[in-house]
Amino acid sequence: MVTLLDPTSLGFLTVESRQMPMHVGGLHLFARPEDADDGYERTLVNQLRTVPEMSPLYLRHPHRSARTAGQLVWETDRSFDIEHHVRHSALPRPGGGRELLELVSRLHSTRLPWERPLWESHVIEGLSDGRVAIYHKIHHALMDGVSAIRLLNVVLSDDPEERGMLAPWALHPAPVEGASRGPAGSTDLAHVSLTAVRSALGLLAEAAGLPGALVRTLSRSVRDQPSTVSLHSPRTMLDREFTGARRFAAQDWPVERLHAVARSSGTTINDVVVAMTSGMLRRYLLQHDELPRQSLVAMVPVGLKARESHLPSADGGNAVGAVMVRMGTEIADPAGRLRAVHESMKAGKAALASMTPLQIMAMSGLGQAQAMLPVLWGASGLTRPPYNVIVSNVPGPRQAKYFNGARLLGNYPASIPIPGAALNITCTSYDGKMCFGLTGCRRAVPRLQQMLPFLDEELALLEEAVGA
Structure with missing residues (x-):
């Protein structure tokens, strides 16, 4: 098949x-x-x-x-x-x-x-x-x-007494929403269904707004304003000597500590995650005498309430896009960095909120093309990276979970660094903890494990700075 x-x-x-x-x-x-x-x-x-x-x-x-x-x-x-x-x-x-x-x-x-x-x-x-x-x-x-x-x-189950549970790769009654799936049966490669034709017509109708969205996106990027495309990220040690060898580090912090910083500062928990990362990278790059004068740029996936889509498959207007966030790494004050991150994130979300899901996907795809095309063309390292680091926050289960009586204690994501952004920080909330997973190129990000105490120190400084 x-x-x-x-x-x-x-x-x-x-x-x-x-x-x-x-x-x-x-x-x-x-x-x-x-x-x-x-x-x-x-x-x-x-x-x-x-x-x-x-x-x-x-x-x-x-x-x-x-x-x-x-x-x-x-x-x-x-x-x-x-x-x-x-x-x-x-x-x-x-x-x-x-x-x-x-x-x-x-x-x-x-x-x-x-x-x-x-x-x-x-x-x-x-x-x-x-x-x-x-x-x-x-x-x-x-x-x-x-x-x-x-x-x-x-x-997983909420019940520690439940047994006979199946592995993730077993066929479960409910499919995993969002997983990449093809048609259930064999596919004739020459066959195009009527549904596909109708979907294509819907795409064409919505694509009429793409040129305007592209102009607005590029205009914001040229002016160095938050958007899905970045033209002003600095060169750092994170875009050099990229290899396939990886280093992984993991740690968790109580979610309530991050929530307290967000409440006291009028920001979001996602802003706090990015600000922790910003302070950590500032320390790390200073240690290696590599901190640029210009702010680092993070690619941050965000969930958005987009303008209503006319796509046949759209359901409620929810969309996921990527915003290029100025991290404020040039700012010494932790509270100032958090404010800079918040304003950049807020402006980026506002820029995307007026778009439909198709336009968001297309503009976010343009930002990813910036990163991937040099890889395909064998030109990695010859062009300015579109962003310096990837920072992603994925909400997870709020209560304890079990697999055949074994309690899940921690869930730490391992993700994909890319040339130009040799560090990927992905975190997920679980059972009152924010679990960070740091994945980096072993050569471009030496001694990556040192970043964990830096993250811990930055959270403490943010708490002190905002009175959390």
């Missing part, structure tokens, strides 16, 4: 290289169930490998041949081997956080082979405190971070 790729999935596969693997992932820490024995990790591996029926999403791999007229399609793996995808690993002694993060860094560095379904899951034992870790990665062409968080709500 083959299915067509949507344009987004095709884009993620096209830009992938050894230097830039395009998978997202996460480190999940669990407490053992109260009735767990010494062989619990082996039991967990067997639970994850015992799947009555696989979800079609987890059986796909990309394929191209003369039969597909040379175009990439999804093909179902006819020789699927779940033991290849669900693996059992152990940490060396002493089994601390350092050993765990070093292992996850290595696992996140390896590219997923196209001849198999594009995902892996590793059950990791040997933590000295008795916890169990699972590192999972899946290609961005199959699933994004928002879909991964939604999957947690489908797979």
Whole structure:
């Protein structure tokens, strides 16, 4: 069975290289169930490998041949081997956080082979405190971070006594909204449905506003105002010597601390996340004598209430766009940096709020094209980066979650750094904590783990500065 790729999935596969693997992932820490024995990790591996029926999403791999007229399609793996995808690993002694993060860094560095379904899951034992870790990665062409968080709500339970729960890759009654899906059955590559034609007509109708949106976007960018496109980001050490080797670091803070800063300053929790990152990068770059006089620019995905769409598939006008935010890294005062971030974010959201979802996607895609085209053309490092860092905040479950009695203690996202922005900071809220996952190029971002205490110090300074 083959299915067509949507344009987004095709884009993620096209830009992938050894230097830039395009998978997202996460480190999940669990407490053992109260009735767990010494062989619990082996039991967990067997639970994850015992799947009555696989979800079609987890059986796909990309394929191209003369039969597909040379175009990439999804093909179902006819020789699927779940033991290849669900693996059992152990940490060396002493089994601390350092050993765990070093292992996850290595696992996140390896590219997923196209001849198999594009995902892996590793059950990791040997933590000295008795916890169990699972590192999972899946290609961005199959699933994004928002879909991964939604999957947690489908797979995990609020009930610590519930048993017999299925693995994420098992076929569940409710599909994961937002995951990349093709038609349910076989697809004739020459066939175009009536629905597709109608959708195309809807797109053409809405696309009439694209030229105006493009002019407004570029005009704001030329004037160095917040937009989906940046023309004024400075050169830093984060856009040099990009390689495929990754380093991953993770830590969490109480969400209430961030909320308190936001309330006291009249900002948002997303602003506080970006301001923490800004202060951390200011410290880190000063330490390496690399802080530019000009503010760094962060690419920040934001949820927007866009103007009503005329697309047949639109539902309620919600949209997700990307805003290029001035981080205020040139400002020494923590409160001043937070204000600068808030004003930049506010202006960027206002610029996008007047657009339809299609226009938001198109303008945000233009910003991503700035980053990806030099990669495709082999010109990375020769042009000014469109942004310096990626900062993303994905809301997660507010209450504790369980998998067959094992309590999820922490959920730390691992994402995709790119040439020009060799550091990706993705965080998600879970059970009263804000869990940060930092993913960077091992060469362009040396000693990345030093950023964790810097983030902690910056949160404390923000609390002091705004009286939180």
